[in-house]
Amino acid sequence: MTGGKRILLVEDDRTLAQLLMHQLEELGYTVFCAYSWHDAEQAITSKDPTITIFDMRLPDVDGFEVLPVLTEQSPVIVLTAYGSIDNAVRAMKAGAVEYLTKPVSPEQLELAVQRALESASLRRNYQFYRQRAEVDIGGLMIGKSKALKEVFKLIELVAPADNTVLIQGDSGVGKELVAQAIHQTSRRAGQNMVPVDCCTLQENLFESELFGHERGAFLGAERRKQGLIEVAEGGTLFLDEIGEIPAPLQAKLLRVIETGSFRRLGGTTDLTSDTRFITSTNRDLAQMVQEGSFRSDLYYRLAAFVITVPTLRERREDIPILAEHFLNSRDFARQVQKNLSREAIEELIGYHWPGNVRELRNVMERAILVSGPAPEIQPEHLGLAASARRHGRKVEFSFNHEPTLEEVKKAYFLKLFREYGGHRARIANVLGISERNTYRLIDRYGVSDSQR
Ligand SMILES: Nc1ncnc2c1ncn2[C@@H]1O[C@H](COP(=O)(O)OP(=O)(O)OP(=O)(O)O)[C@@H](O)[C@H]1O
Ligand SMILES: [Mg+2]
Missing domain, CATH: 1.10.8.60 (Helicase, Ruva Protein; domain 3)
Structure with missing residues (x-):
């Protein structure tokens, strides 16, 4: 069965891209072509490729710089020009699983793809195994302070029930760990806890990610897709950074939390879900309600049981x-x-x-x-x-009006981007976010390397 395997082909030479795509389609794979890094980034999020074939030499980016982003998402086969074997070796060291030198013969292509797909399935198993291994660790959370013991008590109290939990606290205090602890001590422990990072999902994709879609629901919806709510069936859906969820979706989320029923995008029938919702935020949701950026009815529903994780100090x-x-x-x-x-x-x-x-x-x-x-x-x-x-650094901005939070965020990001010459890893480090999310912000704020 090759039907479910999606290959992302990143190659700026369109003729070669078409040729390879054709060969891969003949073998029964679904192929998406990206002719630039810019296109590739979008395809990574929207297509969720099983493996990626990547030409290291692209017009808009240094292949080595972005390779980690790709390898994090899926196994990568690198394409290099004949004679640059050194680069191929370097790419393998940087995490690529296979390499192909141009010109590519159909046999080599098929073999490399098969091997990369094996890596992909191993990787999935490994992730699964790691998740399982963590379940066995008795003390998931370390600490003996009174404040943390209070949190443990609340976890024990709420775990066996099926109600929604809101976990509040500053960045890095252990909110996700609390969610895991709740899930693992609940009756749902044998099923998945599916984490959804509400920060990183694009607004238009959010709905289909969460609720799934029917075939043809929108341009590019080639087949029916299950939403994460369905993936978490019987288990727990962990909505991380719930404060970021776009307003139109807040109502739909409230409905599924309250009634357990939802619809896939483009669907005409209601589906029911048996999923527990755990949410987290490091923002002040109550204040967001006052400002009108978060629905009060959803807030009261979520805030029915709150666990606040204390800061380390x-x-x-x-x-x-x-x-x-x-x-x-x-x-x-x-x-x-x-x-x-x-x-x-x-x-x-x-x-x-x-x-x-x-x-x-x-x-x-x-x-x-x-x-x-x-x-x-x-x-x-x-x-x-x-x-x-x-x-303790001083950061100054000037606006000719009272800036919104989003404007300040953007200004700070642009400032860092310039200061660090567009160096993603360093920006990510300063902001305390992943490199992948740095790429997303670059996209969101429309920053290009020319703004360095
Ligand atoms: N009590 C604890 N015992 C052991 N490890 C912990 C504890 N609290 C947090 N950690 C570790 O600290 C790191 C950050 O925790 P976590 O991701 O749960 O924080 P968070 O509150 O979700 O952060 P963010 O708001 O940035 O998403 C993780 O590596 C986690 O395993
Ligand atoms: Mg978190």
């Missing part, structure tokens, strides 16, 4: 335990057993942690590397003074 006793935990975490490959010096612990406890647990995790990850073979982590390995400077 409100529970400083958890800092050493978490630091130790990250130091000994198997995720960070280490050769040496390491400890924290007293001074390092003191510095960790005294710091204000604007990025909360996520920042602590990053600091420890970095400290492990920076300290090299030293068995004990010292304050200078933590690099906290430097990051405090960064957080």
Whole structure:
């Protein structure tokens, strides 16, 4: 069966693209062509390709720079010109699973595609396995502060019930972890928890992502697609950053939460869903209601059970335990057993942690590397003074009117983009978002490299 396999072909040479597309279609695959990186980015989000064939030399981008974005989404076969085997090797090191040199023979193409598809299915299994493995970890959340114990109590209380939960808290405090803990201690634990990041979905795709669509519901809807609500059937749908959900969808969401029924886009019949909704936000939803950007009826429905996760500086006793935990975490490959010096612990406890647990995790990850073979982590390995400077930085904008939040966001993004010469990874780092989301913002704000 090749029918369900979607191949994204990113190749600026249209003649070659057509030829390859034809060959792949003959083999029974569904192929989408993108002739530039710009097109490719859109196709990644809208088509969700199973694998990608990628010409490293594109007019609008450096192939090596964007390769990580592609490999994160799906296995990648790179296409390189004859004679540039070095580049092929570099691309494989950067995460590509196969390479093809031009001219491409049909046999090579078929073989490479088959292998990449195998990678794709392995990857899915691995993700599944990892999800399952986490279920077995007893203490999903580390901490012994009173404030966090309060959160544990609420999780225990609400987990067995089926009601909607709103998890509030600053960025990086562990909201998603709380959602996982609820799901895993609920009767739905054997089913999926499907996370949906409401920030990253494009407005026009949101509805079809969530509710699915019928064939022909809109241009490009070539076949019926299940929405995430259906994927989460029997399990939990985790709507992350619910404050970002567009207004027209708020009403539809309320309806499915209240009645359990919804319609696919372009559908004429109601479907019913048995899905639990857990939502999270780091915004002040109550204030958004007052400002009129969030529906009050949906808010009251969601806020029926609220868990507020405290910031790290409100529970400083958890800092050493978490630091130790990250130091000994198997995720960070280490050769040496390491400890924290007293001074390092003191510095960790005294710091204000604007990025909360996520920042602590990053600091420890970095400290492990920076300290090299030293068995004990010292304050200078933590690099906290430097990051405090960064957080204390003065940023100024001027507008000729009172700016909206969105305008300030855009202005700040453009400023960073210029300051960092369009370097995605560094911008992502400063903003505390993924590189992929940085690409999305570049798209949203219409920034081009010429604005560097
Ligand atoms: N109590 C905890 N014990 C262990 N790890 C934690 C704890 N709290 C948070 N973490 C870790 O910190 C990181 C950030 O947590 P998480 O993604 O849940 O935060 P969040 O509140 O959803 O952040 P954001 O608002 O940015 O989405 C993750 O790597 C998570 O595993
Ligand atoms: Mg989160």
